[in-house]
Amino acid sequence: MTHTRTRLERGRNALGPALELVHTGRAPTRSVLTTELGVTRATAGAVATELQTLGLITVDSRPSAAPGSQGRPSHRLAIADDGPVVLAAQVHADGFRAALVGLGGRIVATAPGCMTVDADPAQVLGEVVAAGTALLRDSGRRCVGAGLAVPSAVAEPEGTALNPLHVAWPAGAPVRAIFNRCLADAGLDVTGFCGNDVNLAALAEHRHGAGRAAAHLLCVATGHRGVGGALVLDGRLHTGSDGLALEVGHLTVDPQGRPCHCGGRGCLDVETDPLALLDAAGRTPDPEASPLDQANEVVRAAYAPDATARDTAARAAVATVIDRLGLGLAGLVNILNPDRIILGGLHRRLLEADPARLRAVVEERSLWGRSGTIPILACTLDHNSLVGAAELAWQPVLDDPLAARGEWDLIVVDTPPSRSALDFLDA
Structure with a gap:
């Protein structure tokens, strides 16, 4: 009886980790789930069934086999399309x-x-x-x-x-x-x-986008105004003692540059955001339109095949902002030593426009540039x-799916109300 109870407890304790594996796409089948959880096939099956009963995932017990494969394919696991x-x-x-x-x-x-x-x-x-x-x-x-x-x-x-x-x-x-x-x-x-x-953008990219599988993920992005940064360490956001960590927008890249909202001068926040690019390109921002959309249009025009003389000037402005961004990234790399960098917002567009230039600046100005290369990628999630x-x-x-069952007042189907799929591990 002691052994059976241990199996039951293991199954219940595995619900959260199992759901996170399916949630992040790391367990597409019951076979992979069994391996990742380090449990028996019966326990993995009971866990998957319980998550299906909760309305969180679906279990396809008769998936089609891939061409040329041998043996019966493992049950397919997926997020429930009609779930909460x-x-x-x-x-x-x-x-x-x-x-x-x-x-x-x-x-x-x-x-x-x-x-x-x-x-x-x-x-x-x-x-x-x-x-x-x-x-x-x-x-x-x-x-x-x-x-x-x-x-x-x-x-x-x-x-x-x-x-x-x-x-x-x-x-x-x-x-x-x-x-x-x-x-x-x-x-x-x-x-x-x-x-x-x-x-939060970094957390999403780490679980579902360009940051998957990175152990030390650095994210730098500029949206409509300003620049932000984030660091994900071993799957967890590093926010510091009070939530103030990675305020990278206030890293100085030009001591003689523009005054910043923080009281400093030449910070990434005011040297590499959309308004900075518009200023470098000699464009007056339209107050009725998004600064990010306007800056993205400058980048697009600067690298268009039919670029005009005005667009050529815009290309020089883009290069200037890329160089400033590269200096900031190099400093962050020297301090944080990430294994991957992802860029979002306008920075993503700058990377896509001239990846060689940005990577060259980072390599030249950072210590790792002499010994290896850290991938610099664009964020992929809308x-x-x-x-x-x-x-x-x-x-x-994700922490406790069973507790959520009571909170949502879900109707449990195909299982007696007093028992869950995991209880049958006692049998």
């Missing part, structure tokens, strides 16, 4: 966007982005939740959590926005508390979480900060 979702939202300098995101980082639905951000965070987050609630009503999906990405360092665990430099919110705004109050006012009985937008915000909301489910 979380409400995810991102606030940035020029607006916000709300979405419904399922397991696997799948964006189920999005609301059109709003281009106004009120100075009162309660007003903005109320609109965010209203947009998300409308998506839930239209989809008919069950919501099990909520996550929010904001353009500020976020103190942990309080969830206060410490330095929202690019939105007019007061420093120290209790964003997480406001978010949860808005969710409750909208009748959503879920817990809301919040985090820095670039941190709306990766939204997906990262969803990861915050999914984490409690």
Whole structure:
């Protein structure tokens, strides 16, 4: 009996790790799940069945065999298409966007982005939740959590926005508390979480995108304004003692450069963001349009086959900003020694436009350039900060799927109410 009880406990303890393996695409079959978990085939089967009963994954017990393969193929595991979702939202300098995101980082639905951000965070987050609630009503999906990405360092665990430099919110705004109050006012009985937008983008890319399998992942990105950075170590975000780690936007790359919002001068934040590129190219920003879209258009025009003289000047501006970015990345590499760098937003476009130039600057100005090469890749996920915000909301489910069963009031099918698939390991 002692041995059987141990098997049962192992099965229940394996639910969270098993769900995370399927969630991140690392266990596409029951055979792989068995190996990754280090359990018996029977336990892996019971775990997969329980996750299916919870409505989180699907198990295909009769998958088609690949041409030329021998033996019966292993059961296929996939995220349930009609499973629960979380409400995810991102606030940035020029607006916000709300979405419904399922397991696997799948964006189920999005609301059109709003281009106004009120100075009162309660007003903005109320609109965010209203947009998300409308998506839930239209989809008919069950919501099990909520996550929010904001353009500020976020103190942990309080969830206060410490330095929202690019939105007019007061420093120290209790964003997480406001978010949860808005969710409750909208009748959503879920817990809301919040985090820095670039941190969450890095988390999403590490689990579902260009950062998969990296042990020490450095992410640097610029969105509508400003520059952010994030570091993922052994699958976990490194946020420092108070949530302020990796404020790479305030790394100086030109001591004689532009004044920065932080009080310094020549920071990445003001030397390599969209407004910096527009300024270097001699373009006056259109206040009615997104700075990121305008900067991306400068990059596109600069490298177009039919580039004009004006576009040639833009190409010189792009090269200047690439060199500044390369200097910043080289300094970060010397300090952090990552095994992969991923770039998002405008930085992704700069890498795609002239990868050789950027990599050459980083190699020349960093110690590892003399002994090896660290991959510099473009982020691959659309709306990766939204997906990262969803990861915050999914984490409690990944930690303990069985506890979530009671919270969601799921109807358990094909199994007596008093027992789960794992209980049959006692037999």
